[in-house]
Ligand SMILES: Nc1ncnc2c1ncn2[C@@H]1O[C@H](COP(=O)(O)OP(=O)(O)OP(=O)(O)O)[C@@H](O)[C@H]1O
C-alpha cells in the first residue's frame with residue numbers, strides 16, 4: 001500500500017546524505033515501529049510519507065499511485081488518506097480542544113464527529129478546554145483525535161509516547177490498539193520498547209536505509 005523505491009535525500013546546506021536508496025514496503029503489516037538514533041532522519045521520513053516533504057529522488061507510491069510530486073491532486077490525495085501526529089503535537093494553544101480537532105475539516109464543522117472522537121480518545125468532557133490548560137498526555141490524545149477526523153487509511157505518529165510517563169504510555173498504547181481495530185494502519189516512530197512490541201514489525205533507520213529488525 002505504501003512503497004518507497006530508491007529514495008535519496010540530502011540535507012540542504014550540509015549536503016549530508018540522509019536517505020540512501022531507501023526501499024520500504026508496508027506490505028501486509030497493520031502496524032510498524034520505526035526506531036533509530038537521534039538525527040537518523042525519522043521525523044524527515046514521516047514528513048516525506050505525509051507528503052509534507054517532496055524534495056527527494058526516487059518513487060513513493062500509495063496504493064500503487066505515484067505520489068512523490070507536489071501537485072495539488074497529490075496533496076489532496078495525501079490529506080485524505082494519511083494522518084500525521086507530529087513530535088510536538090502542533091496544537092493551537094489558545095484554542096479549545098474541539099476547535100483543534102475541527103481544524104482539518106476547514107469550514108465543514110461537524111460537532112457530532114468531534115464528540116465521537118473525544119469519546120474514542122477518552123476525553124468526553126474536554127471539548128471546551130483550552131490546550132494551554134490540559135496535560136501532555138491529554139494533548140497527545142487531542143493530536144490523535146485530530147489526525148483521525150478525516151478517517152485516514154494510514155496514521156503516522158512521531159514519538160506518540162515520547163514525553164509521557166509509563167502509565168500514560170500504556171493508556172495511549174491501548175488507544176492506538178483501538179484505532180488499529182478501526183482498520184487504520186499505523187506507522188510509528190518510537191524509542192519505546194513497549195510501543196515497538198505492539199507493532200507487527202520493527203524497522204531501524206540506519207545509514208540512510210530502513211532495515212527490518214528480527215523480533
Ligand atoms: N529543515 C531542515 N534543514 C536542514 N536540516 C534538517 C532539516 N530538518 C532536519 N534536518 C537535519 O536532518 C537530520 C535528521 O533530522 P530528523 O529530525 O529527521 O531526525 P530524527 O531521527 O527525527 O531525530 P530525533 O530522534 O532527535 O527526533 C538531522 O541532522 C537534522 O539536523
Ligand SMILES: [Mg+2]
Nearest residue numbers: 042043044087
Ligand atoms: Mg524526530
